[in-house]
Amino acid sequence: MSECTRADVCAAAIADAFADDGEIFASPMGLLPMLGVRLAKLTANPDLVISDGESLFLAGVPPLFAKADVVEGWIPFRRVFDVVANGPRHVMMGATQVDRHGNQNISAIGDFAKPTRQLLGSRGAPGNTVNNRTSYWVPRHSPRVFVERVDVVSGVGPARAREAGPAAARFNDIHRIVSNLGVFDVRGPDDTLRLLSVHPGVTVDEVLEASGCAIHVDADTATTREPTLEELVLIREVLDPKGLRFKEVPQ
């Protein structure tokens, strides 16, 4: 088995983010999150409930974008909102911007009234972040993504949730931010970004230089673990034999 790639490391780091979730709906947005969630279900957390990203709960763990699988439930969009409000869900979303306080933006860049770049809109981010566990995936770590303040708060970080009162803070749970350079949480001083680990071959300085805001670094920063041989086989031969992951994280 040849050396593992950065994409493989990211997939394992994403899988680790879902490892202790138990029997809840793991809801990945995007390709690497989908890969990571399926890897988690095949390894550390077989109880995870996964979907085809459309409207079906899948009983098996098919390769990315495979059509056929055993179905174990129906999850049309209207039921997704019910699960969000009910709570047994961990979503990993994208983030065009994420700030030092763990706020996320997928709405617009610049002034909301007349943005320099209109993005998707807030989608479900406001509801996700005050209702269920939320993580973010950033395939290209840069100072334009990791910013001091996001232009529009779509996903709510812990400080903003606290300011908005107990109804907002009660279920706010920003769990992990995984980028192509490292793994973060929001347990730095005053609930700010903290570097948990750098991926193999990445230095702490590289992460800090690639960030447009301060990130808390503990005295000893770990290196993100490499996938096990079993995980590499699952990634390469079962879940993503076509190497779609390299479109998001090039080799």
Next chain:
Amino acid sequence: MNGTPRDKRMSIDEVVGSLASGMTIGIGGWGPRRKPMALVRAILRSDLTDLTIVSWGGADVGLLVRAGKVRRLVYAFVSLDSIPLEPNFQRARQAGTIPEVVELDEGMFQTGLRAAAQRLPFLPMRAGLGSDVLVNNPWIETVTSPYEDGETFVAVPALRLDVALVHLNRADCHGNATYLGPDPYFDDLFAMAADRTYLSVEQVVDTAGLTVDTPVQRLLLSRMLVDGVVETPNGAHFTTCTPDYERDEKFQKAYAAAASGSDEDWAAFEQRFLAGDEDAYQAAVRTFAEEAR
């Protein structure tokens, strides 16, 4: 008198002729899925203006804002999925040509429709708390629980609609309708939130035909919620109408390229596909498909 309910079949032009400028119109489907595109295209051809559009948006929103039909847009996202950002919507937002935008969370949007459907002024929920949805829409209020928890929630205002436009797979002439695809989306909720609902379908069948090979649970709309039925084969094009057809990705690419190109590019697209009536559109789409083969 034969004891059957009334026949509500209408033409596309009759539907659009019954609409008025300034109305609030809800559009069913979801992003690039099962959108009542034939009815949207008819609005583009009409002189209707000053509309409030309420939509989980796809190209319906892109086309209407590009045509300057929209005074107020209520949305949680606008996306073509395989092309994440809708270029006409993006362009309109960046040029500031939509006078009023109301960007909500997806769940807030559903809750707003639910409030309207239940004839309530609002319903409480957590979504929106702490986010800029409340900052950018300062007219959205919060409400404090009267019970001992005393927590403060978003009072999501009702999204009351004058008219809902939805597209399903099959209906009878009275307005009972089934969806045959993977997801009902929220079309029944749009219908209940609206004073009037116009339904376009791939095919009108007799009432018995609705359940002859289809489980009764797929009947999403009851005729008591429907005011008009239009038979528009391929009427959701270029969005999905599974299992009748999937999204026309080649056409969507051409649409997106024209929308993000020069004014001339867009004018050429409009001239080719949107200048005539629905029959002309479908004929132009057939020609496009043959050329693209």
